[in-house]
Amino acid sequence: MSVDVFFDMPGGLKMPAIGLGTGTKMEEQVDAGRTRAIGLSNFNQRQIERIMNASRIKPACLQVELHVHLQQRDLVKYCHKNGIVVVAYTPLLAPGSTGVERKIPSPLQNVIVKKIAAKYGKTSAQILLRYLLKKNVAVIPKSSNPERLKENIYIFDFNINSEDMLFLDELEAGEVARLRTFRYYPPGDYTG
Numbered sequence: 001m002s003v004d005v006f007f008d009m010p011g012g013l014k015m016p017a018i019g020l021g022t023g024t025k026m027e028e029q030v031d032a033g034r035t036r037a038i039g040l041s042n043f044n045q046r047q048i049e050r051i052m053n054a055s056r057i058k059p060a061c062l063q064v065e066l067h068v069h070l071q072q073r074d075l076v077k078y079c080h081k082n083g084i085v086v087v088a089y090t091p092l093l094a095p096g097s098t099g100v101e102r103k104i105p106s107p108l109q110n111v112i113v114k115k116i117a118a119k120y121g122k123t124s125a126q127i128l129l130r131y132l133l134k135k136n137v138a139v140i141p142k143s144s145n146p147e148r149l150k151e152n153i154y155i156f157d158f159n160i161n162s163e164d165m166l167f168l169d170e171l172e173a174g175e176v177a178r179l180r181t182f183r184y185y186p187p188g189d190y191t192g
Contacts, residue, residue, distance in 0.1 A: 027057045045078045061085040067093045068107045068128055068168055069177035090179060091132050091139040092125055103176045116164050123151055130155045131168045
């Protein structure tokens with residue numbers, strides 16, 4: 001296996017990236033009409049830049065962990081500037097996940113979120129989803145509960161005012177709120 005690009009991971013780890021050959025193969029799929037776009041998942045800004053510099057077709061979207069407590073503002077701004085759609089997985093901070101170590105309480109139970117929800121006659125989940133949509137972030141909430149699935153759809157019939165958006169902005173907690181770290185690769189030389 002030849003590796004063309006290395007990604008720097010937290011703690012000084014290096015991880016082999018999608019090799020340029022893989023990127024070329026994906027571009028061939030777009031050219032052949034087998035796929036319409038190429039997306040990335042869990043890439044940081046530097047990793048996206050490396051892919052964009054080595055590719056003819058820029059990524060259409062980036063799927064990342066993103067929610068009111070982990071807003072990743074710089075990454076979102078960079079993606080928007082470069083025409084990359086940001087897609088938030090865990091936009092509700094994965095309330096039903098088991099085996100996930102939480103370092104901060106769920107935003108669904110946050111007093112500020114609950115007050116804003118009451119003001120608009122909505123649930124906390126609806127407020128959190130609408131908040132991200134107003135930030136031009138696509139959301140993919142997960143639920144197997146039919147009532148919650150229906151609830152998650154009804155987020156387009158109201159608008160959060162700028163004052164309440166600022167209150168939600170201030171719930172940013174940074175990296176302590178991250179659920180997934182992706183530290184799966186042991187230290188070592190990944191030269192292929």
